Amino acid sequence: MTNRKNRQFLLTSRPVGMPADENFELREVTLPDxxxxxxxxxxxxxxxxxxxxxxxxxxxxxxxxxxxxxxxxGGVVGEIVESKNERWQPGDVVVGLLGWQDFSVSNGRGLLKIDPSVAPISTALGVVGMPGLTAYFGLLEIGQPQEGETVVVSGAAGAVGTIVGQIAKIKGCRVVGIAGDDEKCAYLTHELGFDVAINYKTTADMRAALKEACPNGVDVYFDNVGGEITDAVMSRINFQARIAICGQISQYNLEKPDLGPRVFTQLLKSSALAKGFIVNDYAKQHKEGMQQLGQWVMEGKIKYRENIVDGLENVVEAFLGLFRGDNIGKQLVKVADL
Amino acid sequence: MTNRKNRQFLLTSRPVGMPADENFELREVTLPDxxxxxxxxxxxxxxxxxxxxxxxxxxxxxxxxxxxxxxxxGGVVGEIVESKNERWQPGDVVVGLLGWQDFSVSNGRGLLKIDPSVAPISTALGVVGMPGLTAYFGLLEIGQPQEGETVVVSGAAGAVGTIVGQIAKIKGCRVVGIAGDDEKCAYLTHELGFDVAINYKTTADMRAALKEACPNGVDVYFDNVGGEITDAVMSRINFQARIAICGQISQYNLEKPDLGPRVFTQLLKSSALAKGFIVNDYAKQHKEGMQQLGQWVMEGKIKYRENIVDGLENVVEAFLGLFRGDNIGKQLVKVADL
Incomplete structure (x- = not known):
């Protein structure tokens, strides 16, 4: 390895509100031996x-x-190009938590080998990776959806939401997705089989829209967004409903916590259960989850979409796009060809 | 039965905010045959x-x-004084959902016979009745307290809170109670064995007080009150904490829902579980719960206190006292001697 260059993104200051370019720095260094x-x-x-x-x-x-x-x-799919570790060979394709950079040096711990012949390698960051597992365990372990029940998912067109809705359909539920534009809504109902999709940006009265979309109330709510959308869904929550709290993206860039009706009163009135979770809460079952997701993808029961931006230099822009709702499905940055 | 008089309280209008005398009417009627x-x-x-x-x-x-x-x-302990039902004899003492009146006519369904020689008959409305069972199932089924964990209970000096804290002590937990005056706090720590009691009315910074009282954070929160107290407790909630939502008394008389920080963000950050519940969610286990509570009372492991107001004519006043925090332990109205 002689003087190979490596571009890398650093966090140089902590964002207040929405992150901006000034919080990040792209620098070029020489790779160490x-x-x-x-x-x-x-x-x-x-x-x-x-x-x-x-x-x-x-x-x-x-x-x-x-x-x-x-x-x-963050999550990276990469190729081993040099190895001083007998477990790994050049040419191996791996997924793991690595840097926002062209090349990462790793001791190999936490890397998982993936087989490019089974599925596109990018899916290891999406439908059969962390977002897929998040959907799988959050919906099935916390939501416990039963056939005929109504499942509502917010952030429905994102990497996790698209999988949640499809698994809920596999389980025989009525599925209502909430998303932020008509193209996303059309994708959910026409391509992914959601029963109803609600565009919250063009819907004046979300409570009324949910009442119409969920005539039997809401049995399972898979929440990716929080805020006013969640308030509206909570107003339709059924007795002994389950709420999987996966994300609260509407809150992440707020300088002060947002305010709203107290959700505990609604949980109390409904004997409902709410549980925050992260995918690692179910680490022991990840292998089982990946196998099941892979099988559903192969059988055509789960479709997925990726939104791929080209070039490491665009990673910050791709990240910020998440908060604008730019993506349908999993947002990825392609840094190099295999 | 010749012309026996019966005083009874009716609801004549729906309260807005705190109920008042004008919402109720006391009338006297003649009992039917x-x-x-x-x-x-x-x-x-x-x-x-x-x-x-x-x-x-x-x-x-x-x-x-x-x-x-x-x-x-509401819940009534009474004596059968006349029976045209072969299952019940005059002299039987029973507990059941009956009227705010001197005499109730019942078809016997839902009545439970109680044995006055085992425990004071009033306990069928308290420590071994609905409030005791509410404490028992909410804490043990939802809270799942483990030895050495920290349990916080709000409304700690009430009928449910006093039992919750004592069961948590039986389970080997550190127990912190929140109540509204110094007499209540002294009762909790001196008589019931709570580790710490916080008087929220005289504590300027609840978050700081909770931080001191719960150096290892909060593993189980049993919530009877909601509102700002709950916001403060949620700020100390531990990873994978459990929150049993039993009541939200701070909210019941509000004309508009109170506002506060969104609790879902805190549940998410902590992978915490929150569940609303009512005691009937555990109806199949009520017998088991009553036996265990009765045993703990007999063994002196659970103490209880009753706050007894005399006279049917004072029932509205006793009810309103709940919202002022007048009572320590179970609030009862004594209508007649056995």
Missing amino acids: LEDGQVLVRTLYLSVDPYMRGRMSDAKSYVEPYPLGEVLQ | LEDGQVLVRTLYLSVDPYMRGRMSDAKSYVEPYPLGEVLQ
């Missing part, structure tokens, strides 16, 4: 995910804050 | 409970609204 036990991974795809916003702040959360002045971290 | 299958129950003790506020409104909830112009209903 590998030490024994290390591998060099060439980045092929980077994942950008809403939860990363939380890591950019230093508030207490379920993941550690990103340290300032260091390379940002 | 019993029909076949009916029994006449002489009221000995009446229970007043915060959930009754919800039934005075006509909003959708887990129980039907009280009809206007009819006798109010």
Whole structure:
């Protein structure tokens, strides 16, 4: 490895409100030589995910804050291009938590080998990766959807929401998705089989729209967004309903916590259960989840879409697009060809 | 039965905000003759409970609204004084959902016979009755307290809260109670064995007080009150904490829903579980719960206190006292001697 260049994105200041370019720095460094036990991974795809916003702040959360002045971290599909670790060979394609950079040096821990002949390698960051598992365990373990019940999912056109709705259909539920534009809504109902999709940006009275979409009330709510949308769904929640709290993207960029009707009163009136979760709460069952998701994809029961931006230099822009709702399905950044 | 008089309280209008005398009417009627299958129950003790506020409104909830112009209903311990039903004999002491009146006519359904030689008959409305079972199932089934964990209970000096804290101590937990005056707090720590009691009315910074009282955070929160107290507790909630939502008494008399930080964000950050519940969710286990509670009372592991107001004519006043926090332990109205 002689003087190979590496571009990398650092977090240089903590965003207040919506993150902006000034919070990040793109710099170019020379790659160090590998030490024994290390591998060099060439980045092929980077994942950008809403939860990363939380890591950019230093508030207490379920993941550690990103340290300032260091390379940002996220899900990466890459190729091993050099190895001083006998477990890994050049040419291996892997997925793991690595840097927002062209090349990452790793000791190999936490890397998972993927087989490019089974499915497109990018799906390891999407439908059969973390977002797919998040949908799988959040819906099935917390939501416990029963045949004939009504499942509502917010952020329905995103990487997680698209999978939640399709699994709920597999389980025989009525599925109502909430999304932010008509193209997304059409995708949900025409391509993914959702029963109803509601465009919250053009719907004046969400409570009335939900009442019409859910004549028997809401048995399971899979929440990716929080805020006013969640208030509206909670007003239709059924006795002993289950609410899987996966994300609260409407809140992540607020400087002060948003205010709204107290949700505990609604949980109380309905004997309903609400549970926050992260995919790692179900780490012991991840293998089972990946197998089931892979099988459903092969059988055509789960479709997926990826929104791919080209070039490492566009990763911040791709990340910010998550909060504008630019993407349908999983947002990825393609950094290099295999 | 010749012309026996019966005083009864009716709901005559739906309260807006805090109920007042004008919402109720005390009238005197003549008792009808019993029909076949009916029994006449002489009221000995009446229970007043915060959930009754919800039934005075006509909003959708887990129980039907009280009809206007009819006798109010609640838990009653009474004596059978006349019977045209072979299952019941004059002299039987029973507990059941009957009227706010001197005498109730019943077909016997839903009445439970109690044995005055085992425990004071009033406890059938308290520690071994609905409030005790509410504490038992809410804490053990939803809270799942583990030895060494920290349990916080709001409304700690009430009929349910006093039992919750004592069961949590039996389970080996650190127990922190929140109540509204120093006498209540002293009772909790000196007589019931709570580790800490916080008087929220004299504590300027509840978050700081909770941080000091719960150095290892909050693993289980048993919520009777909601509102700002709950916001403060939620700020200390631990990863995978459990929140049993039993009551929201701070909210019941508000004309508009109170506002506050969105609790879903805190549930999400903590992978915490929140579940609303009513005691009937665990109807199949009520017998088991009553036996265990009775055993703990006999062993001196659970103490209880009753706040008894004399005279049917004072039932509205006793009910309103619940919202002022007049009572320590179970609030009862004594209507007649056995």
